[in-house]
């Protein structure tokens with residue numbers, strides 16, 4: 001499934017009155033592309049609420065994990081369930097924001113309206129979100145003319161239109177200036193406070209400290225460590241996380 005198809009799938013109507021999507025249970029997840037597996041027996045359990053920051057060195061499989069959680073890819077082996085539902089069924093109740101935002105070749109407001117119409121969202125919510133991300137004054141501008149930071153803010157606003165139960169974020173602030181980073185973090189924190197479950201990939205240790213309730217550290221295809229933020233940053237239990245936090249190259 002392409003990223004645009006995935007976004008369109010997200011925009012379709014979800015069924016009402018469903019049981020919660022959490023907890024997430026991942027067991028023995030394996031995925032490879034010919035050589036050594038990238039994910040190699042990954043186990044993970046995430047509870048009902050909060051913001052989980054996913055960290056780990058380049059190539060650890062963080063983006064792949066998000067794509068698997070969202071049903072964009074299937075694992076070679078292992079199981080993944082959102083409170084008993086497979087990822088494909090859970091997709092419409094989630095939103096995924098990619099590192100490079102996937103926007104339609106239309107205006108800013110048309111990118112929002114695509115979801116407004118498909119999901120029956122109150123246009124007042126669209127206007128509120130555009131205001132919140134500082135794009136109300138650019139509503140009629142082609143989305144493709146937005147700067148990187150603006151495009152990312154639009155992608156986040158669009159993702160939040162449906163109040164997703166789970167928001168998956170793949171390095172959404174990787175190329176943004178410090179003020180834009182804080183705007184995105186504020187909006188994500190507000191979504192978390194409204195009850196959206198956040199799963200957020202980042203390399204930014206400062207951001208992880210600001211946002212994390214818990215941290216999942218991936219290394220060599222597995223979860224090397226899953227700890228509360230209050231324990232992870234001062235006393236990481238894995239050597240890999242300790243080295244990573246100390247700025248050493250982790251392979």
Ligand SMILES: Nc1ncnc2c1ncn2[C@@H]1O[C@H](COP(=O)(O)OP(=O)(O)OP(=O)(O)O)[C@@H](O)[C@H]1O
Pocket residue numbers: 033038056057058059060061062063064065
């Ligand atoms: N479709 C694909 N085909 C082949 N290899 C792939 C594919 N997708 C990902 N990989 C490989 O899987 C590994 C993990 O990729 P992934 O994008 O998940 O890493 P990451 O942890 O998000 O890294 P980064 O921090 O650099 O963004 C990488 O070595 C990547 O080259």
